Amino acid sequence: MSDYRVLPGPEHFLPPAAASMGIRLPNPGEAHINGVITSEEDAYEEAARQFLMAKVPTIFPGPLVLWAWNEKAAKKATAIRHLFNTLKECVQPGQKPMLIPMPDYRPKYPKINPEVEINPNHPNLTIWHNKIDCCIFIGVHCHQANLSLKIIRGGTSCYTIAMCAQAGHEDAMLSFRDASVEKIMRLADTIKRLKGTVQPRLASANNGVSN
């Protein structure tokens, strides 16, 4: 097993792909935290805890759930909206949950508007601008999600979570696989259950800004 751990950055001018450092993806029914394979139960708890601790917990829904291109996508979108509403209900004053879409994958030139969207080619801009310290990617194609996760780990201290519909993401600090409506709802339920039990790190200035 690799000694490498997938931790919040800023890690490096060009951080390695976690897979190249020996981090392996979870098998069905498993998840990973920091590159260590774990049970899904533990991952729900840790993801909820990270969200409730964050100053700006943020959901990044991608094109696979932003467009009603099939029935499943529409149901997932509804579940994500529920997750966001739950998050808003469960945070304490001073915390600022956000929902920022990744509508497509084209680089945005001459300048992205980081208040309204995130882009896989320069996701750090949105993280920095909004001082996001914990985020979850849902409904982003795996290749673009990995691009984003690696760039975020390289240049920011944001804690990254992936709710992947396929095999998961080593480049996130925490990753689920085989995402479904049920799994999104279960994450929302866990956040609700842990409401008030986790102290937010509002005093900390460690909020996604690169050093």
Add this chain to the structure above:
Amino acid sequence: MAEIKSIIGTQNKKGQTYTDTWKMMNEAPRTPSFFTGSEVIKEALRRASCDVMIAYPITPQSEAAALIGELFAEGYIGDYFRGESEFAVMSQCAGSAFGGARVFTTTAGPGTMRAMENFPMWAGARLPIQMIVTCRGINSPLSIQPDTLEIAYLLNTGMLVWHAETAQDFFDWILKGYMVSEEPDVHLPLALCCDGFFVTHTKDVVNLTPADMCLPPYDPYRSPVPCMDMECPPVRMMRDPFVMKSNYISYATHASWQQEIWAAVERSRKHSIHWLNGLIDTENTDADIVIVASGTAVSQGREAIRLLEDEGVRCGLVKVKTLRPWPEEEIREATKNAKHIFVPEFNVTGWLAKEIRATVPNHQRVHAGPHVCGGMTMPPEIIVSEIKTALGMKTFSLAGRGS
């Protein structure tokens, strides 16, 4: 996956049953058949639920391409045509794969080299195209004979690269190859290589799966990138390529993109081990002498080991099945006891020996040879001779006529 599972057990238009691939490859009855490697490629493709096959004639792959034309005429392949050149073929393969098709092509030697620009593009675009490479000489003066130098050029393209020893490997790996390369965490092209003529034009007994069973179809919506549909969401990733920009962000994105391709090669390791029963095969690796080889050099090595046993010299064997992913840990483990590691190859540069030297500790143990190239055969006796010379045993020149 639910969509794929629901199609298992149903029939295609040819009456073949879409079958769980693991069951088809490991549990279904096999029929021994006496075929050339080219015929085996055709038989594998008959069972591969392939949407598009495109090729351009070049020896020694032309026969396989022509035979697949017969499959198209019989209705087993969705579309089939000859491109204008190898470069055109590989570009057309990309277009087909972008559109969500399961794609197959065959090439060889100078054709591989001519098309080379496309291979990193395939990998970068995460297109799980399968390309058969029936290796032959590539340099001037041209040779159509077996020579594996072109594999060296494929190793850094970001493609998966496997090297088949026998026609049986070919049959099984064509079908299993799609299962590995189409995994969403991999989703890379596969160059499935063999030594031209030795495999393609030699008849061998090959155990075939039932012709009325076929692979489940490719599901392009399990891709890690959007299936290219320029009008419907989730789409339009192709506009404004960052390659056209010159700034830190575009460079960092491109760097991250390249890393992701090689991360996907790493991820293929798990799936390749599952489907190929390991990235290497080993025999007697507790011996002081180990031969490490890929392709038909494995067969020659095996025969050399038999000859050496007659003389009381015990040798082990490592058959390298996948070159990408590279079985680094497996080779280290398999050669840990070896005092001498011999790497017979059918090429002039010894690219496999270089890879092994970069992998094992105490690389002085690695003897890069014997080499033959340009179409020469590799009699097992020259491997024996190389080993005996290194051990200080008496040997004699095979090419000599005098005393």
